[in-house]
Amino acid sequence: MPPLTPPSRREALRLLGAGVTLAAGGCSKPVETIVPYVRFPEQLLPGVPVRYATALSLSGWARGVHAIAVDGRPIKIEGNPLHPASLGATDVFAEAAILDLYDPDRSRTVTERVNGIASWDMFERALSGPLATVRAARGRGLHLVTGRVTSPTLARQIDALLRDLPEAAWHVHEAVEEENAARGAELAFGRRLRALPRLDRAETILCVGADPLGPGPDQIRLSNALIGRRRDRARFGRLYVAEAALTLTGVKADARRAVHPFDQPAVLATVANVLGAGLPGPELPEAVRQFARAAADDLKAREGRALVLAGPALAPECHALVHWINARLRAPVDVIVPPDGIAGRKPSTLAELAHALDRGTVTCLAILGGDPVATAPADLELAKRIGRARFSVHAGLHGDETAGATHWHLPLTHELESWSDLRATDGTASLVQPLLRPLYDGRSLHEILPLFSSRTATAGYALVRETWKAHGGTDFEGWWRRCLHDGIVEGTLAPVLDPGEPRLIALPDLGRAAGLTVELRPDPCLWDGRFANNAWLQECPKPISKQVWGNALALSRAEAGRRGLKAGDVVRASAGGRSIDVPVAIESGVAEGVGVLTLGYGRERAGAIGNGVGADGYKVATQVASRLLTNVELTKTGRSEMILRTQNYVEIEGETKKLFRQIDLAALSKAEPKGIGADQPSLLAPWSGDKDGHAWAMVIDTDACIGCNACVVACQSENNVPVVGPEEIARGRMMHWLRIDIYDAGGPEAPRAGFQPVPCMHCEHAPCEPVCPVAASVHDDEGLNLQVYNRCVGTRFCEANCPYKVRRFNFFGYADGQPYANLGAESVKAQRNPNVTVRARGVMEKCTYCIQRIAAERQAAERDGREMGAVATACQSACPTRAIHFGDLAKPGNAIAELRQDPRHYALMEELNTRPRTTYLANLRAPNPDLKEDHA
Structure with a gap:
């Protein structure tokens, strides 16, 4: 296939101009003629964003979104609040779809x-x-x-x-298939059915190899339901997780154990026996047995509000047993006919x-x-x-x-260029419009x-x-336009069935295989590899490891030590006569005798961004062992690679317990809110208040944050944040305005972790401001710490003086003349938000609380003669669990002021007396007092 060349500027403008007609028509059939700007389309105002409801797919399943276009150019994706799979939020894949649209490596012709x-x-x-x-x-x-x-x-x-x-x-x-779950339902009920867990009604949850908060088509729905329920302290419940390596669900767990995949069926059998299954007594390590019994007792005590979930790598018999367990528990699970069949x-x-x-x-x-x-x-x-x-x-x-x-x-x-329709996992249909x-x-x-x-x-x-046609009734056109406007087709939700009593299926004898077992997982950034050529996702840090631009074989510290391996060593992993070379990463929370590798890397024909990045796990997967490889041999190659981790460059000195507050639910009543500063002596002038009548502030609930990175990619899309590439990342020159730090107060084998999003703190006593020789870093009268780009001369004094490490410097013209790979193509430039300046080389940049959105609302309020309404930042809009809250402290009754009085409230490094406007709510846990946590 001949190499593809980017279009010229003239060609790109011609193609983009072709979209203006459709943007103007909105919900009507696209007009086939191109309308030049000398005859501007009706209903299209220059520079005014227009939203269109549509849907994006992931592994075929729909997530409803609002696509935002300016002058006929789609520039941003946000969630559709009416759609059951998005609920107004997004995930990293939906946010990054806008860059896929403008990918210069897309196929252009037959x-x-x-x-x-x-x-x-x-x-x-x-x-x-x-x-x-x-x-x-x-x-x-x-x-x-x-x-x-x-x-x-x-x-x-x-x-x-x-x-x-x-x-x-x-x-x-x-x-990324669900065959084991489908076959498990067939074993239990005699036919293929789909189970939809209702996490909003489950108080005690046991996940065995399952990651409901992790990446996937249902991530938004499930995480929103779980975190929403845990906001009710009376129904906080307890989350148990048994898994081979740390996942997003494992991070949020109240009790977690690293369990070998071949021991996970025994955990289910232990729970089933407590409920009267009478299965042969499984052999388990004592710590895992205690964990399983404690979880089983807790589940049994909350019958009707308890739920068990099994992971996709478990055998169909395990999924069938979970159906039996959930039936005994009267678990909140909806069972439907799979919506993906004919x-x-x-x-x-x-x-x-x-x-x-x-x-x-x-x-x-x-x-x-x-x-x-x-x-x-x-x-x-x-x-x-x-x-x-x-x-x-x-x-x-x-x-x-x-x-x-x-x-x-x-x-x-x-999908942003074509007409179609899609169903969500619950059967709800959406119309896809270009x-x-x-x-x-x-x-x-x-x-x-x-x-x-x-x-x-x-x-x-x-x-x-x-x-x-038949669904729309007599007024089809009115019905059609209403469906396009809302983004969903009413009345298409799959009916909930009564599947009957599930059969009790005996588990197969899965004696532990000798040697290393490697679990292959979908990647949290590239999924199954379909996003390998998306630069935003390649440079998006993986939630747990913070690795970018590649994957690695994750081993526990003890496992690596026994094999004489250290982080970065390249090994040859061999299984079934096939092998790949992959670097080793040492991670907390990985079970002994287990390695974990994510899929989607090692592509040969992905494009200029994705070619040759990482190791291809598919090359060692087989039909029999598609996700769980046994008897894997690791051989040293004598080579080493740098594991690119972004958190290495932003680590803040200090005790984890002080920087990231965690409170046990039982101790919450004794907690008191911590102020935003110690009010110690300062060389800075005292804060004189917000003279313009507004005081913008942000509160981030770390208990609600699942570390999914939707906010990170949303900020990148909204604010034209450039991609710098792996070479620059290796030098510590990342550019994200928002990062999500992971803190671990536990030990290498028993993590007690949590996520903390870190944007600019917008300090009232900002250390960055007095050191700038040209007043490029300044404070406005609404509490925002601003960066005046055309004043900045690149001294980087402000970056050196920032204790939170949230300022970024353009070492090169990443978005202007020196882009990474093919990101300087004219098609990519069309994605940029026209309301945000594209920064040049030598300029410092950082989070601005999406000041362009604040300005847009201010202008709309002045035009309409009303007070300013609510403003949602890009990160806030994207968050599936609504962990980010933004508002005006000066506005009476604003929820942001109430959150700052919460007993969990604290400021990051408040002892510095920077008086940040970005503050936090502490992470909550409900540990089982009968389980002793091992932090060795």
């Missing part, structure tokens, strides 16, 4: 493997021959491969195609496709979306087998590994699929409307 650039007409002519062959055979030889299908329109199209060609085969592949059709697997390729019976192979060559189990050798198909085509956003293995590659449109016309010559899956049938090619807009 390509053919031998001849290079082609056209859609050329592809259709090439397709006509093999298509005629399979039509004559009633579809035999045609194989479709898709990801998870939750789109009602796409499901309808696939069903129609399979009706016309009944001998055709449909295969579904998701790299009635009466069970898709085939990639293994069945591999067998068909081996038999030579595949006449036409169409891989529509996804990258199965990169993410399929290594023993399938899919890249080699695809070559046996007589005709193969791949449709995708990038010319990835699968595109390199097929004869043809078709460019897909981004914000601009396609930047390149791409088509949606809805427009590509008719090429394989005898049906007339139809625009995606018409296909989606046809799907919902």
Whole structure:
């Protein structure tokens, strides 16, 4: 495939101008003509942001969002408060989708493997021959491969195609699949069902290998429910977690144990036996046995308000046993029919496709979306087998590994460029509407699929409307516009079923395998690898390790010591005759005999950002051991690599217990709020108050923060924060205006950790201000510590004087002339927020409490003749647990003042008397008094 070149400035402006018409039309069908700015579109005001409700997918599941466009350019993603999967918040993947839209490495045209650039007409002519062959055979030889299908329109199209060609085969592949959970439900209930835990109604929760607060399509919904319930101190409950390595859920746990994956079924069996299962008594280490018994007793005591969750790596029998346990506990779980199926059709697997390729019976192979060559189990050798198909085509956003293995590659449109529909995990449907016309010559899956049938090619807009025609009633147009406005289709929530009494399934004998066991997990920043070419996510610190630009094999300190390994040593990890070279990272909370590696790295055809970054865990995964590798051998290579961790450069000296307050729930009644300063003698002039009638402040609830990094990427998107790349990160030159520190008051084998977001403190006695020789760092009369960019001469005195390490310096013109990799392309420049200055080289920058949003609300209030209303910062809007609170202290009745009187209130390093406007609420825990915590 020939290399792709970025468009010229003239071409980029032409393409962006094409989106203006759609932006003006809002919820109507896109107009096919381009409207020049000399005839400005109606309803579109220059420079005024416009919101459109749409949905973004993750592994096929929808998260409802509001996409914000300025002058026809989408620039920011925020959550849709009406959508059950987003509830007005976002995650890192939704926030970063805006950068994927403008990715310079996106596929721009049809390509053919031998001849290079082609056209859609050329592809259709090439397709006509093999298509005629399979039509004559009633579809035999045609194989479709898709990801998870939750789109009602796409499901309808696939069903129609399979009706016309009944001998055709449909295969579904998701790299991060839920097969064990689905098979577990089948064992328990006799059919495949989907369980939706109601964490808002569960007070005692046991997670065995499960991470409900971790990355995934349900992260926002589940974390919002759990943290929302724990705000009610009477229903605070207790969270138990048994896991192989520390997760976001493990960090928030009241009681946690590092448990080997092969001991986790025994934990479930212990709980089941307390409830009367009568299973054979499992063997467990004494500390884990005590943990399991304590959790079981707590669960039993809260029948009707207790819940057990199993992780995706556990066997189907474990999931079936969890259904039995939850039935005994009368757990708050909704059971529904999976919303990602087509009635009466069970898709085939990639293994069945591999067998068909081996038999030579595949006449036409169409891989529509996804990258199965990169993410399929290594023993399938899919890249080699695809070559046996007589005709193969791949449709995708990038010319990835699968595109390199097929004869043809078709460019897909981004979800922000196309019409579609998607379902959330609870079945709720959303309409997907474009914000601009396609930047390149791409088509949606809805427009590509008719090429394989005898049906007339139809625009995606018409296909989606046809799907919902019967649902809209007599006033379809009114109903349609209402659905587009709200972002959801009412009445589509999947009905809750009574699945009946689950069967008690005996657990298989999973004797612990000799040697090291390695658990493969989706990456919290790259997911399954689909975001590998997204620079924001590559440079986003992983919540636990704070690693960027790569992955590593995480081992416990004791395990690494036994093997003579230290952090950064590169080892060859071998399993089943396959091996990869990967650096070692030493982390707290990893079980003995276990290593953990995240997926999504080591890509060869991701693009300029993602190529060659990290180690590819898929190369050692097999069909039998897709997520849990046993008997893994580690061999030293003699090489070492630097593990890039951002927290290394911002560590604040001081005791963890003082910097990050943790309070046991039982001691909360005795706690007293700590002031924002010690009022000690100061060389600074006393704070004279907020003369403009406003006093902006922020309070961050560390008990609600799950460390998901949504706020970090939201700040980057909103404020044009540049990416600096791995070489600059290695020098300590990161640029994020907001970071999330992780503190651990426990020991290496038993962490007692918590997250603390750290933006600028906006100190009333700001140490950065008096040292600036040009008054670039100044205070305004509303309590904001400002940075005047055009005054700054780059002395960096303010950075040296900041005790919180929150100021960033542009060592290079990261956003102007010296960008990392291809981030200087014209398409990337189109993403930038026009209301925020793009900083030049030699300028200091930092968090400003989103002053542009404050200014916008002030102008709107003056225009409307009213008082200023609430202002939401970008980080506050993104947070799925509403951990960040922002408001005006000078406004009577503002909740921010009440929070500063909370018994948990404290300021970071208040003894310095900087009097910060950003303050915190302490982390709460409810430890089980019967469990002794080991902090050795």
